[in-house]
Amino acid sequence: MSMNFKELADKYGTPLYVYDFNHLSDRYNSLKKAFEGQKSIISYAVKSNSNLSVINHLASLGAGADCVSIGEVRRALKSGVDKYKIIFSGVGKRDDEIREALELGILFINLESEAEMKRVELIAMELDIMARISVRVNPNIDAKTHPYISTGLHESKFGVEIDMAKRMYIYAKNSKNLNPIGIHFHIGSQLTKLEPIREACDIVASLVKSLSAIKIDIKFFDIGGGIGVRYDDEITITPQEYADTIIESTKKLDVTLMCEPGRFITANSGYFVTKVLYEKQNPTTRFVIVDGAMNDLIRPSLYSAYHKIEAYDKEGETSKANIVGPVCESGDFFGKAVELPKLDHNDLLIIHSTGAYGFTMASNYNTRNRSAEVAIIDGKDRLIRERESFETQIALEEKYLI
C-alpha cells in the first residue's frame, strides 16, 4: 500500500472510501485492449460504484454504461456517457422509467419478460417511435458462484429461456414499434472460470444464427458482466482469455461485442478506511470494534464475502480477532479470525477491494451518515462525495413532523 491513509483519514475523517482512479483506467484499458480489432463496447455496470466522478472518469476513456434503473441512466448521461453506449436492464422497469429511457434515445432497453415487451411496445406506440430492444436470455448455465450472485439458471428470476426469447424476437420483428437489435445474457458475478462463459456464449451464438436465418439480424451481442476479481488468493480470468473466448464463440457472427463489467473495474480500486474504537476480549473471542459498520459495507454480512483487512502502519505480534462495527446486529462484522497486532484507539484498519458494491449498498441504518468518498488521481486526493450529515438524513421527514 503506497497511499498515506493516515493523512487521508485526518483530512476527510472516517469511515472513508478511497478509490484509486489510475487503477480504474488500467482495468478499463486492459479489457478494451483485449477486444482489439473487434467492434466492441465496454459498458460499465454502474451499480457496482455509481459515484458521478467514477462514471465520468470511465466515460472519458470511452466506456458505455449498463444501467438497472432510470436513476442510473441519468447518472450515466450526467457523467458524459455517450447515449448510444447506454443500455437499460432489470426485471422490473416501471412505465415512467421505460418512457424516459425511450425519450432519451439510449442504445437499447433489455427486456426480461414477454409482459415487459408488451409494455415497452405500448409505450413506444404512444410516443410514436421504434424502441430499440434486446432480450435477456437465460442460457441455463450454472455459473458456479455464490447463489445470491448466480443468475443464469432457470430457477433465477432473470431473463427468459431460449424458446421464449425466440418467440419474443419474432413478435418484435413484426411489431411496428419494436426494433430487436441486441441479445443479452448475464450468468452471474465473480466468475472465475471460463467454461460457463464459453458454454453460455455458444448457446446464445447459436440462437443468433437461427434468428439470422429468419431475417432477424442481431447487431449487439452482450455477454453481461461478472468477470471475477481477486479478493483473497482466487485464480481468476484474465481479460485476454475472457475476450478470446467470446471472440472464438462469435466469430461467424457480424456483431458488436458488448460486456458489462462492474466489479472487474471497480472492486480492487477501493479501500475502506475505518478507525479502531476499542479492543474487547470476551472469554472466547477477541473483538476489534471500529467506526465503520455493515451499513457502510454489507458484503461480509450479506454474502459472507471475504475482504482482506490490514492494520495501517502498525507492527507487532498478531492474534486472531473479529472485526465488528457499532450497529446493533450480530451480523455486523467485516472479518472473523483476522490476524492483527494489538491495536489502540484511533489506529486505522484498511479493508481492501471495496470499490464495488461497497458504497452503493450503503444505508442509513442506525441513523449513521453514509461515508465520504475520495479519489486518488496520479497521487493526488480529491473529495468526490462529502460525508452525509444528520441534517441531510432527516430533511425529508422533518418538514412532515407530526
Ligand SMILES: *Cc1c(COP(=O)(O)O)cnc(C)c1O
Ligand atoms: C450486476 C450486473 C453486472 C455487473 O456484474 P459484475 O459482477 O459487477 O461485473 C452486469 N450486468 C448485469 C445485467 C448485472 O445484473
